[in-house]
Structure formats: C-alpha cells, structure tokens
Amino acid sequence: MTVTDKERKIIELIRSTGFGELKIVIQDQEPVRIEEITKSIKL
Numbered sequence: 001m002t003v004t005d006k007e008r009k010i011i012e013l014i015r016s017t018g019f020g021e022l023k024i025v026i027q028d029q030e031p032v033r034i035e036e037i038t039k040s041i042k043l
Contacts, residue, residue, distance in 0.1 A: 010024065010031055013034060020036060021036075022037070
C-alpha cells in the first residue's frame, strides 16, 4: 500500500492539530477536502 500526496497532507494536518474536529470529504476513494470545525455551541 502506498500513501498518496493528499493522504500525506491529511496526516500532517492531523498531527499539527492540537485539538478539535476534522471532517474529511472523500470522492471516488480519494480525499478531496478537509473541513475544520471551528465553533460548536452547547445549550
């Protein structure tokens, strides 16, 4: 199994994130976008 450039970028982003939540959007078995959740309000 080989790691693609996009997958390598995802790993780097995960490791550089101190805390939080990431959403990874995948199309045709390839990651296309990462969304970082910046605000969550609990009532």
